Amino acid sequence: MSLQIFILGVLNKAEHHPYDVKKMILDNTDNVVNITDGNLYYNFDVLLKKGHIEKAQVVQTDNRPEKTTYRITDSGKKALEDEIYTSFKNAKTVLSLYASIAFIDLVDKSRLAFFVEEAMEKLHKRIDMVESKLAAKKIPDGLTKKQLSYGRFIATHTLDTLHTELKAYEALLDILRSE
Template sequence: MSLQIFILGVLSSGHHHPYDIKKMFKQNVLDESSKINDGTLYYNFEVMLKKGYIEKIEVIRDDNRPEKTTYGITPLGKEYLEQEIYVSFKNFTRVDALYSSVLFLKHADPKKLMFLIEEAKEKVQNKIKADTAFWEAVRDETPPAVHLIHDHSLSLLKIDLEWLNKLEQLVMAQQ
């Protein structure tokens, strides 16, 4: 799950400070391996601030609390968000790597997305074909535990393909 896509996607709907975004990230994360710490979060804010993708909107100072900086997305950040959504699909390797992009599909051109989803589906279909051909050649020489592992691996590929088909239907419905 891309943290920068998530941050920019959230900021595209309003101004927020990093702690708000961290809470939203935790609420929207469906993958346990996608955790963020404060260092990673603030580092990403600094990088995007330096590149001009986001801007400081307001610094709130309370007497008893640390200051909070509220950020907003810039026009350059909106362009970057759209391009990064396309890049995440172009570089497809795993479904969970697309989660942030899927949350913010409204910031991308549905026609381009359909093309990129088709490419991702082809990648998965090619993996299934290659895996099946290889398995046919070695199946009889492998112990039962390897059969179990192969079944799981192939099932995951089929689930990814099914998920991409559902995503395609979602994008078509939004056109």
């Protein structure tokens, strides 16, 4: 749904052609998002069928294909808001929130902060669990010291990743609380 969030969010500000939306997404995400034309037009079609967007204008110029611009509907505005909340509520990583973060001005930031705090609590629990496993000195039955060293490497990397994710959530929470 993140591509649909981007599309709805961009159309919430003004009418656009799908190619313009693609260019805005790529420009505003430093080309981190991989968008194919097929995927883009498919998502426009899905949103059109759901009634979340509608054709605003079809322009035909000499020797060029038709160019259709779209606008968001009232149900699209509601869907955008709902999807932003849902993405924060179900977030697995901060990366999964990129599309929603771009449009947080459209929703209640205190509600988003609540979801971020919940995600941080879960991260703290995972960090505690990994740290306790790393602290264990005993070699589990059936493992060699070599296998244990591999496992410790993986656990250490996991712990580093979790701490990085927690730091990103903390920064996001600061943004949500400061506005």
